[in-house]
Amino acid sequence: MPLIPFTNEQGQVVIKYLGSKRTLVGVLGAIANAAEAKTAVDLFTGTTRVAQEFKRQGLKVIASDSATYSDMLAKCYIEADANKVDIKELTQIISHLKSLPGKRGYVTKNFCEDARFFQPKNGERIDAIRDELEANFKKDIHFPILLTSLMLAADRVDSTTGQHMAYLKNWSHRSKHDLELLVPELIPGTGKSIIGLAEDVIDELPAVDLLYMDPPYNQHRYFTNYHIWETLVRWDDPEPYGVARKRIDSREAHTHSVFNKRKKMPPAFKDVITKAKAKTVVVSYNNESWVEPIDIAEALLQNHESVALLEFDYVRYIGSQIGIYNKSGAKVGSVGERKNKELIFIAGETSRVEAIEDVVAGRGIEPRT
Numbered sequence: 001m002p003l004i005p006f007t008n009e010q011g012q013v014v015i016k017y018l019g020s021k022r023t024l025v026g027v028l029g030a031i032a033n034a035a036e037a038k039t040a041v042d043l044f045t046g047t048t049r050v051a052q053e054f055k056r057q058g059l060k061v062i063a064s065d066s067a068t069y070s071d072m073l074a075k076c077y078i079e080a081d082a083n084k085v086d087i088k089e090l091t092q093i094i095s096h097l098k099s100l101p102g103k104r105g106y107v108t109k110n111f112c113e114d115a116r117f118f119q120p121k122n123g124e125r126i127d128a129i130r131d132e133l134e135a136n137f138k139k140d141i142h143f144p145i146l147l148t149s150l151m152l153a154a155d156r157v158d159s160t161t162g163q164h165m166a167y168l169k170n171w172s173h174r175s176k177h178d179l180e181l182l183v184p185e186l187i188p189g190t191g192k193s194i195i196g197l198a199e200d201v202i203d204e205l206p207a208v209d210l211l212y213m214d215p216p217y218n219q220h221r222y223f224t225n226y227h228i229w230e231t232l233v234r235w236d237d238p239e240p241y242g243v244a245r246k247r248i249d250s251r252e253a254h255t256h257s258v259f260n261k262r263k264k265m266p267p268a269f270k271d272v273i274t275k276a277k278a279k280t281v282v283v284s285y286n287n288e289s290w291v292e293p294i295d296i297a298e299a300l301l302q303n304h305e306s307v308a309l310l311e312f313d314y315v316r317y318i319g320s321q322i323g324i325y326n327k328s329g330a331k332v333g334s335v336g337e338r339k340n341k342e343l344i345f346i347a348g349e350t351s352r353v354e355a356i357e358d359v360v361a362g363r364g365i366e367p368r369t
Helices: 021-034 049-056 068-079 087-098 106-113 120-136 143-156 198-204 227-234 265-275 293-300 350-363
Strands: 004-007 013-016 018-020 039-042 060-065 191-195 208-213 278-286 306-315 339-348
Touching: 021 049, 021 208, 021 278, 021 339, 021 350, 039 049, 049 060, 049 068, 049 208, 060 068, 068 143, 068 191, 068 227, 087 120, 087 143, 106 120, 106 227, 120 143, 143 227, 198 265, 265 293, 278 293, 278 350, 293 306, 293 339, 306 350, 339 350
Parallel strands: 013 306, 018 306, 039 060, 039 208, 060 191, 208 278
Antiparallel strands: 004 013, 278 339, 306 339
16 A cells, blocks of 8 residues: 655655554554653553553553543553552452442432433442442552452443443343453553643653653543543542433533633644653544644654654444434434544654654554454
């Protein structure tokens, strides 16, 4: 497949490369390896999947996000060292949690009765386990791992298309299964989680070999898209509202990211890019973003010699294809475009960028399963 040159106003070349969205994590791992990185930052870490890949590659990783649930996932997968966790003790605690009888609480009422995200039998078990964690394991060294185990278990029995803005018209098959706690797949090595807004955290971060950022691209907010996880981690009994029983504080200004505001997002994004202290900077970009690709390239070229661009086609989030329905069966979503494009910008010294291009374009990347 030919490489297509893409130039900016100074005539500097940015390279396009076609691939597949499902290979993205593998591509990013290969990029880290080709960049000979020893340290890395995943600035908008979300579920920490990319940060986990970097850690598996042997890098010392900092994972950062503003979401409380993301911080908890990072404490489990990035901060916890698989070689130092007492798996026997962890397994014993999980066995204890699994033995608890279910009880009706916040999750059951709001996400099973007033909404339909979980079957009541599983909602009651989530309530019982989360109360037990709060009462007796809040200060336990295993707490982030135990809470992550509960989040993963709940995710496996939900009745959604992957987000919490609505639930399926009919119960999903997986929702009928019993909630099952498992030990998360921990990774050897050490790392760090930093919770905070990217525009603030970027000034505090140390210089690293590789910095990866994948910011929100539009008005869709992760605080509301994943409000159940936010509440499950905070366990703060928030007042719910609407069909999806979202947190009432999602209406407050402090829960709105600058990256979800059309006029403020582009300058904030470019400001974070120019402040990144890394030998290699990798930026994910979605074609639904409010920032033009050339503007991202220009920002990266302020501090780096060269920029390369990889392009991926991928199938969109399933809810945008089938629509979403509320409890009464009324459709609350509509069918949209079925595919998006993901662009990966790579910025750094010319020799390093060229080496990364050779790895990605020459050898090909196998997806991680």
